[in-house]
Amino acid sequence: MDLELRHLRVVCAIAETGSVTKAASALGLAQPALTAQLQRIERALGGPLFERDRRGARPTALGELVLDRARVLLPAMKGLRDEAARMAGAGDPLRRYRFGGVNSPILGRLVHRLAAERPDAQITTYGSWSVDELAQMVAGGRLDFALTGVCGDSAPSAGFGLSWREVAVEPICVLLPQTHPLAGRPEVDLVDLRRERWVAAPGDGCFGDCFATACARAGFTPKKVYEADVRAALDLVDAGEAVALCQATFRPVAGLVTRRLAGTPLRWRLLLGWHPDVPAAAVAEPVLAAAVAAYTDALANHPEYLGWLLAHPEFGVQPNGSGGVRIA
Structure with a gap:
């Protein structure tokens, strides 16, 4: 599976909410669907991104690395889309x-x-x-x-x-x-x-x-x-x-x-x-x-x-x- 920006948003949502269940609610997804998606992301990256127990989900060392990159890439891509929309819509x-x-x-x-x-x-x-x-x-x-x-x-x-x-x-x-x-x-x-x-x-x-x-x-x-x-x-x-x-x-x-x-x-x-x-x-x-x-x-x-x-x-x-x- 190729990693996409939407996968980075999933990782960030879990980290920000501290819970797969809460992240699923915030993203408008069913909890089992988000869990399956997280598992696919972890397989693509070669290891677990979160330690999960009754207290919630906490990033592993690999998870922290992914989050550091995601927090740079996601705002940069949003800025690129905004600038592109302005240029594309400029005209007269x-x-x-x-x-x-x-x-x-x-x-x-x-x-x-x-x-x-x-x-x-x-x-x-x-x-x-x-x-x-x-x-x-x-x-x-x-x-x-x-x-x-x-x-x-x-x-x-x-x-x-x-x-x-x-x-x-x-x-x-x-x-x-x-x-x-x-x-x-x-x-x-x-x-x-x-x-x-x-x-x-x-x-x-x-x-x-x-x-x-x-x-x-x-x-x-x-x-x-x-x-x-x-x-x-x-x-x-x-x-x-x-x-x-x-x-x-x-x-x-x-x-x-x-x-x-x-x-x-x-x-x-x-x-x-x-x-x-x-x-x-x-x-x-x-x-x-x-x-x-x-x-x-x-x-x-x-x-x-x-x-x-x-x-x-x-x-x-x-x-x-x-x-x-x-x-x-």
Whole structure:
């Protein structure tokens, strides 16, 4: 059997978890299948790589040698793949735009604007609930831009080397059924929702912690929080089973109403990210300007919110030269 990179990943996974069983779970494999694969790797290398007993798996001297080489080879190969993906995808950046989005309210309008401005360009989109996944894909050359968001004054992970610029800042609102007792108010105090059940979209950001902190400041702990995709979340709100948090530019839905939270205890910052060392960076400023224009377009469906923005200039698009505030 010829040794392959996937075999080195198996060895590293066992060493990192300290157990064949845990490594199998981490790799998404059945434990007997991973055990058989380890045995084949050991036969190819000429000896046992781990001492295994009830306490787990510990590398042998041969295992330590293999691990030392694997920990050099695997990152090097990942770097090679990332560089190759960037080079292969370079081409003319004006002819290709690859966007990733995390529940972005402006992605559709941004694509519409770019398609009108660059009718010969190829535009593709990719959706994910994970900001880190999108950032990794941009860093690896599989996406050109990421449209995401962060709560409060937080910033995306700096570990991927991306440049981030702020598109706009929005107050977080609550989504209620029209029949809800509080639906007639222009603003709702967070504490008045203390008896409600909540529904939220999945994600790996800090928003859940920010929400819990805001509730604690209001003097309560959320009663229950469901996790569901957007369609299921709307169904839960429409059924009166839960209320949801949403961005101020959330598209109106029949039977539901959006109400601001009094005192704006939560805010959301829409961001555009890209890698500074790829060809797409050359068009980042025009894309950022298009994203800002797409956000402005979205306000047309929210006249009451637009009026509110005039009295609250700290929200909405923040003037800063050619586009948004620089984050990193």
